[in-house]
Amino acid sequence: MTALNSPLDSPYQSDQALSPSLRNYIEQAIDQLSIDKKYKEDGLRQLYQRISRQVKQHVNPSEAHKEEGIRQIIYKLAEKEVLKDQQAALKNFGLSEAAFNDMLRQLQQGDKSLFEKIFLSHFQDCRNFLKYRYKASDEDAYDASMEAMLTFCKRLKEGKIAYGNLRFLFTRMAGQIYLKWIKKQLPQESIEGLEIPEKPEELDRESMAILNIAWSKLCQDCSGLLKAFYYEGIPLKDIASLRGKSASAIRKQKQRCMEKLQTLFAEHFQNNS
Amino acid sequence: MKNLKNYVNKEMTDESMNDFTRKLIHAKFDQEQKDEWAARLAEEQQVHRSPSTGAKVRRFRSPLIVAIAAAIAILMVAVPLFYSGGTSSHDQLADALLVETRLANPITRKGEIDESQMRLQMADAYNQFLYPQAIELGKQLVQSPTSQGQDFLFLGLSYLYEGQFEEAITHLSAVSQHPANGQNLEQESRWFLSLAYVKVGKLEEARNELRQIVEKEHWPSQKAVQLLDQLNQ
Numbered sequence: 001m002t003a004l005n006s007p008l009d010s011p012y013q014s015d016q017a018l019s020p021s022l023r024n025y026i027e028q029a030i031d032q033l034s035i036d037k038k039y040k041e042d043g044l045r046q047l048y049q050r051i052s053r054q055v056k057q058h059v060n061p062s063e064a065h066k067e068e069g070i071r072q073i074i075y076k077l078a079e080k081e082v083l084k085d086q087q088a089a090l091k092n093f094g095l096s097e098a099a100f101n102d103m104l105r106q107l108q109q110g111d112k113s114l115f116e117k118i119f120l121s122h123f124q125d126c127r128n129f130l131k132y133r134y135k136a137s138d139e140d141a142y143d144a145s146m147e148a149m150l151t152f153c154k155r156l157k158e159g160k161i162a163y164g165n166l167r168f169l170f171t172r173m174a175g176q177i178y179l180k181w182i183k184k185q186l187p188q189e190s191i192e193g194l195e196i197p198e199k200p201e202e203l204d205r206e207s208m209a210i211l212n213i214a215w216s217k218l219c220q221d222c223s224g225l226l227k228a229f230y231y232e233g234i235p236l237k238d239i240a241s242l243r244g245k246s247a248s249a250i251r252k253q254k255q256r257c258m259e260k261l262q263t264l265f266a267e268h269f270q271n272n273s
Numbered sequence: 274m275k276n277l278k279n280y281v282n283k284e285m286t287d288e289s290m291n292d293f294t295r296k297l298i299h300a301k302f303d304q305e306q307k308d309e310w311a312a313r314l315a316e317e318q319q320v321h322r323s324p325s326t327g328a329k330v331r332r333f334r335s336p337l338i339v340a341i342a343a344a345i346a347i348l349m350v351a352v353p354l355f356y357s358g359g360t361s362s363h364d365q366l367a368d369a370l371l372v373e374t375r376l377a378n379p380i381t382r383k384g385e386i387d388e389s390q391m392r393l394q395m396a397d398a399y400n401q402f403l404y405p406q407a408i409e410l411g412k413q414l415v416q417s418p419t420s421q422g423q424d425f426l427f428l429g430l431s432y433l434y435e436g437q438f439e440e441a442i443t444h445l446s447a448v449s450q451h452p453a454n455g456q457n458l459e460q461e462s463r464w465f466l467s468l469a470y471v472k473v474g475k476l477e478e479a480r481n482e483l484r485q486i487v488e489k490e491h492w493p494s495q496k497a498v499q500l501l502d503q504l505n506q
Contacts, residue, residue, distance in 0.1 A: 149310065203301075269281045
């Protein structure tokens with residue numbers, strides 16, 4: 001990126017309240033810090049605006065002729081703003097707030113790829129934290145980290161977790177899950193958005209295999225409907241409108257599908273035993 | 274799972290049937306999700322649940338074993354943890370100090386130390402926060418017979434800022450063993466080593482490093498006091 005003189009050429013929506021030379025210094029500072037490599041377009045624009053605000057507060061326009069001094073001050077201000085973002089990113093698995101919001105949008109649209117990329121790459125850190133902090137065994141630390149990842153994913157989708165300190169929330173959630181599992185007393189402090197669910201009831205391996213067989217024998221209409229309602233939490237009226245049916249027709253269909261699953265499960269269960 | 278028998282025998286009210294179906298479906302898809310992530314962890318990062326068997330451990334241990342283990346833990350290691358006030362404050366303080374005391378790599382293209390192209394590239398990558406690239410270059414540098422203490426330091430720092438704390442500890446610990454190190458490198462590596470120990474929860478090791486910084490009045494002793502206080506609360 002090169003420093004630009006004309007505000008029309010600037011990718012930052014330059015602040016016209018600043019003189020062209022000050023705007024130029026800001027762009028040069030961004031250039032020198034190679035910030036553009038770390039930011040997406042939105043984030044870069046926001047950063048530019050924050051630096052502009054700082055420049056307005058700290059730089060006296062009447063001294064703009066002291067070119068080198070002003071240039072250095074602006075560089076320092078830019079560096080400080082970048083460090084703030086670095087600090088926030090450190091606490092949030094390297095995500096800026098804009099990237100976090102992108103991840104939420106994607107999750108809500110059913111795309112887990114960004115979430116998985118980030119959380120799977122920090123999985124081992126979380127597991128190590130449980131091992132060192134709570135002396136958890138390798139396997140327990142693995143299971144609790146996995147459960148935390150699943151719970152975190154659901155909470156994010158529900159909009160119950162905000163940008164701030166995701167790393168802390170995630171490891172603390174894994175810690176609380178682990179403590180709950182081993183029936184230790186939970187720490188007294190509670191953290192907003194971090195209510196730990198009861199441990200889900202586990203299905204033994206044989207019953208899970210039977211469930212998978214029964215599920216595979218359901219028609220696609222039924223399996224789709226049951227998954228959408230029970231797992232994805234989509235209300236029946238929304239499923240009805242998506243499928244172009246009335247709510248009462250979908251309710252009856254759901255009842256039939258539920259009974260079909262029960263019958264299939266019971267048949268295979270009895271055959272097995 | 275409770276009520277499985279009633280479900281199979283169709284002896285459930287509509288409400289219980291609804292609840293049970295919900296639990297079954299959650300169990301199925303949660304397990305599928307976990308299996309998928311486990312496969313990716315194994316394939317992409319060689320992270321496995323258990324190196325030997327893969328069998329699940331028992332969660333509910335005998336109360337006697339739990340009591341004995343707890344007593345030993347309290348005597349040996351856990352007492353300081355109960356008074357530590359949790360990890361939030363010192364972990365967050367360590368995060369903030371990592372940013373506040375971040376070193377710039379002094380090797381520049383215009384500077385006096387123009388050692389090698391790779392060292393320059395690593396410095397560039399590190400200074401631009403491109404830690405994965407810095408790590409790749411640093412790994413090659415520390416393998417070289419002419420490796421220097423600062424190669425270990427900046428590789429350790431790159432791991433640290435990338436969140437790979439165990440690797441950071443390994444390389445930061447190696448700085449002090451390098452014969453060509455000056456006092457500055459040793460001080461800097463000790464400080465960041467203490468932060469890495471905090472990040473993985475090795476609080477006693479962190480305290481040891483911090484105490485040395487404070488006793489010798491090394492850089493940055495005031496921040497070391499601050500962190501030590503937090504760890505001792």
